Amino acid sequence: MSNERYSRSETTALCELASLLGKSDFVLEYASALLLASLAGRRVAVVGIVKRGKSTLINVLIGAEVTPVGMLPETAAVLAFGTSGTERISAHGFDESLRRRALPGSARRFRGSVKREGRRKIVAGVLDCKSPLPPGLWLIDTPGSMESEVGKRSVGVSGVPKSLGQLIDAVVVVVGIPGFSSSDLKLTREIQQLHIGIPTFVVVKALDSSVSMSDLVEYSKLYLGDLSAVTFLQTDDDQSALGLLVDRLASLPNPRHGQDAARTSDGVCQSLVDDLETCMVEQLRNRLIMVPRGIRRRLPEQLRTALKANNPRSLRKKEKTLRKAAESKARLEYRAGLKKWKDQESVLKSAVYNAEQELKHSKVALKKNVPLLGCSYWVIFALSFILFPVGPVVWAIYGFLKETDLEKESEARAPSLESKVTRSENVLRDAIARLENHKTRRPLK
């Protein structure tokens, strides 16, 4: 069970990385690809919805209780069963990190080890034992597809490893009565489409001793009419069709991959690693994942390189540089903005000052807009009493005439001066408002 492309420590690191990235399917897929490469002969995958009796069927065909059977979803690993003609019993398995491990060498203990609830987690295993199966025929027990998943997602991810199709020579779909449903039919059709060119057989079995052969015939006529040539019916009392099934499997044309099994499996592993790499690059782009050094340094070269480019440390460094550049740009922009703001402020302040001056002047002009006789008239009028009585009389007449003229002039000037004051007041108010408004727009740091 070796693979030339990746060393054991590389495969372990790959699986550890996959679990880190939440790609739980990877381990199962990878392990089965490695496992199938080691099997010389015809490989027949036994698939179906969960709890349709796949494992029970394999046990019947092997003639021993070798694969675990149960009420709850039981088969969690890809398990291959076959006979090499010798009486040697050997078993292999992988634990979570794909470390190869020899399992106890007896069928009973093998079954105990590969149970879902077993002490050690097994994702793929091989049992090569003495059985009624023809030599070179391998039956591969697979985890059941979840009914709810069929049709929604690809058949591959709903239990059966996706890459299995590339490594097998035939498929046996197990459907069980009662329980046979549209999902069984959908799964059978999907498998036919997914594995075009791979012979597909359907085993319709009675999961209940009360189901008779005639019930099965009726069911299969109704639902599997066009598949009748490859359908095998089995009840608890009549299992003769299973012998025919084994004969059909044994007489299949030469294995698809033959000597190329290892190469094909290698190709599958490679594409899985490519997927893993893509997923890793994708994940590293969105968030920083610390891949422990222990895993990183054991990874294959291509992944190490990909990881280097997306190394969280270098990403952090890049981020820091970008942040600094953005900060200094923001600083420069702030300074430039502040300078512009200050320039505008001084312009507005001088506008306010000018408006104040203007208002002041116009107010003074308005205030001064009184008859000019004012004080000087009364002073001269007082002095004119020296020449009494001519002086005051003359001065009074002059003053009366003069005052009348000046008053007229000042009255004529008053409206324009008043409007000038009002205008100046408005100008000043505007200038102050603009200045206040400008103050609220001071650039922030």
Ligand SMILES: Nc1nc2c(ncn2[C@@H]2O[C@H](COP(=O)(O)OP(=O)(O)OP(=O)(O)O)[C@@H](O)[C@H]2O)c(=O)[nH]1
């Ligand atoms: N009476 C009867 N019961 C069966 C038959 N095949 C399976 N069963 C019962 O159906 C249940 C499920 O059988 P399994 O062989 O574990 O089914 P499975 O498809 O391998 O299940 P998963 O691996 O969990 O997907 C068990 O309780 C079996 O005893 C059969 O031919 N006749």
Ligand SMILES: [Mg+2]
């Ligand atoms: Mg099973």
